[in-house]
Amino acid sequence: RPRLPRVRVLGARIGRLVRPARLRVARWLAPEYEQELRKARRQLRRSRKKAKAAQAELEIARRHPPLFDGPLPARVVQTVEAVRAEHLTYLKAGMLEDLAAGVLRLERDGLRGLIVEAGTARGGSAIVMAAAKEPERPMKVYDVFGMIPPPSEADGADVHRRYEQIAAGAAKGPGDGTYYGYRDDLYHEVEASFARHDVPVGGHNVELVRGLFEDTIRLDEPVALAHLDGDWYESTMTCLTRIAPLLVSGGRIVLDDYFMWSGCRKAVDEYFAGRDGFRFEHRSRLHVVRD
Secondary structure, three states, X not given: OOOHHHHHHHHHHHHHHHHHHHHHHHHHHOXXXXXXXXXXXXXXXXXXXXXXXXXXXXXXXXXXXOOOOOOOOHHHHHHXXXXXXXXXXXXXXXXXXXXXHHHHHHHHHOOOXXXXXXXXXXXXXXXXHHHHOOOOOOEXXXXXXXXXXXXXXXXXXXXXXXXXXXXXXXOEOHHHOEOHHHOOOHHHHHHHHHHHOOOOOOOOOEEEEEOOHHHHOOOOOOEXXXXXXXXXXXXXXXXXXXXXXXXXXXXXXXXXXXXXXXXXXHHHHHHHOOOOOEEEEEOOOEEEEEO
């Protein structure tokens, strides 16, 4: 007669063999239950992701005071909602509100200088900043308004994989729409979006500048806020070398891709290594503030 522990071991082994077969039969008999199970698993993953993001935002709020005291103006909130509804930006609402708060703060504090965006895609984040700034303050928006240039050897494997996807025509735009680099006339599309959201470039002191950053970003005036969304190493380094020295005291650079792409992160770390007079703030994205 076998001992009891051995019986248990044999029973467990049989159970492991039977359970997968039983599960396959159950799936065959009731496929709708399998679909419900998959749906529940997806919802659980999304809930966990949202909870993690909320926890990260709470941690950010604990470390850094808000950029702007009080609620954002209704005009700015409506613009954030509108550009997201039209899928004019990849950014979440909190990130757009963060940019708007930075603009409102510099207006409140009376900081002089330009607002700059380098890399605008479909223009959503630039439109939000234009809605938050005073109409008299100049703003320059730089982009190739077409296909993003290729990365360099200074970028990591993650960047090159992403570019291969873009070059193959497989990239998606916000809301799973057409990727901005595949659109036929992005410049005039962005220009029309500014007008549609009540911040026309001509009447709101905004200039859209088309071309590669290395050819177009040639500034000699103070910069109060710069939103850099250049993705790769070379484009980010070009922006930093030409904009950071012009940043006024209390001004800030917002790095869109520091936590996303290795090339951007490498350029930022290299540029600011051993460079005094700047401090990092880890908010919804990395902010570099001039002391």
